[in-house]
Amino acid sequence: AQSVTQLGSHVSVSEGALVLLRCNYSSSVPPYLFWYVQYPNQGLQLLLKYTTGATLVKGINGFEAEFKKSETSFHLTKPSAHMSDAAEYFCAVSLQAGTALIFGKGTTLSVSS
Amino acid sequence: AAGVIQSPRHLIKEKRETATLKCYPIPRHDTVYWYQQGPGQDPQFLISFYEKMQSDKGSIPDRFSAQQFSDYHSELNMSSLELGDSALYFCASSEGQSDEQYFGPGTRLTVT
Numbered sequence: 001a002q003s004v005t006q007l008g009s010h011v012s013v014s015e016g017a018l019v020l021l022r023c024n025y026s027s028s029v030p031p032y033l034f035w036y037v038q039y040p041n042q043g044l045q046l047l048l049k050y051t052t053g054a055t056l057v058k059g060i061n062g063f064e065a066e067f068k069k070s071e072t073s074f075h076l077t078k079p080s081a082h083m084s085d086a087a088e089y090f091c092a093v094s095l096q097a098g099t100a101l102i103f104g105k106g107t108t109l110s111v112s113s
Numbered sequence: 114a115a116g117v118i119q120s121p122r123h124l125i126k127e128k129r130e131t132a133t134l135k136c137y138p139i140p141r142h143d144t145v146y147w148y149q150q151g152p153g154q155d156p157q158f159l160i161s162f163y164e165k166m167q168s169d170k171g172s173i174p175d176r177f178s179a180q181q182f183s184d185y186h187s188e189l190n191m192s193s194l195e196l197g198d199s200a201l202y203f204c205a206s207s208e209g210q211s212d213e214q215y216f217g218p219g220t221r222l223t224v225t
Contacts (some may be wrong), residue, residue, distance in 0.1 A: 032212050043117075043203060043216040044156070051212055090155060098147060098210030100158035100169055 002027045006104035014112050019063075019078040026072065027030030031093045033074040034101065035046040035065055036085050047089075050095070051076060061085070086093045086111045115139055117206050117217030125223045126194050134189040134220045138206030145170070145187040146214055147179060150201040162187055163210070194224045 007022040027033055032051050036044040050057025053069040065076045074091060088108050092101040118137040126132050138145055144163045148156040149172075158171035162181035173179075176194075181187045191198060201221050205214035 016147050043218045044205075044211060045216070049212065071207075094212070097212035098144065098163070098168070098207070100161060100171055101148075101156075101214060102158070103155040 002031065002095060002102050004091050004093050004102055004104035005107040006089075006091050006107050008107055009105065010108045010110070012110040012112065013081045015083055016080050019076070019081045019085065019109065021089050021091075021109065023065075023074045023076065024072050025074060025091075025093045027093060027095070029095060030069075031095065032097065033065075033067060034092040034094075035059065035074075035076050036090045036103075037061075037065070038090065038106075040087075044090065047076070052068075054071060056066060081111045083111050083113065085109060117204055117215055119202075119204050119217040119220050121146060122218065123221050123223075125225065127225055128194055128196060130194050130224075132191045132194060134191070134202055134204075134222070136189070136204030136206075136217060138185050138187070138204075139208075139215055142206035142208050142215070143185055144207045144209065144211075145181055145185070146205040146206065146207075147173075147187070147189050148203040150203060150219070151197075152200070154200075156203060159189070189205045191222075196224050198222060199224045212219060 003026045035047040050067045091104040146161040147159040150156040159173040160184045179189045201219045205216045
């Protein structure tokens with residue numbers, strides 16, 4: 001069975017600081033991995049995904065994530081936080097294309113000036 | 114660009130009533146997924162359809178049913194509503210068996 005663990009339900013950073021949101025997965029087969037962002041009272045927006053190929057993937061809004069099979073991790077990073085990055089971030093996994101997403105519990109990112 | 118449309122955006126029902134949520138996928142998307150997100154929770158997969166056929170089933174209660182119509186829109190029917198059904202219900206669509214799911218803004222259901 002697949003599962004996703006997001007370490008830290010709440011992360012606080014200062015504007016301009018590095019953002020690091022942690023995600024570990026459990027999957028019996030090579031997974032498809034995703035990061036979604038959710039702003040208050042809005043739907044989920046895809047930030048980036050890993051399916052195959054290059055393990056360092058770049059997404060929108062300056063975010064990137066690295067798939068590390070040996071560590072079963074897919075951590076999300078951004079070099080310099082902006083106030084507009086404050087939101088809920090969900091890591092998700094699926095077994096294959098066209099199947100349901102299994103989400104982690106989410107991490108709330110707060111950015112202070 | 115066109116996005117996933119969900120209606121209504123907000124819905125208030127009383128216990129034991131029924132509710133119908135609608136989802137209009139992005140044009141040319143033939144796959145629809147339904148997710149339920151309780152307060153402060155992660156989204157949980159309910160059910161999905163591909164080419165008007167149910168393709169996968171998750172933790173959907175027996176009181177709920179869903180279908181996908183010939184124009185690919187989907188409806189989630191919920192009966193005998195319970196307080197615990199209060200949640201944000203998301204619909205997502207994709208093209209074929211693509212790995213990218215595009216989410217709608219959600220329908221917030223409140224059961225009183």
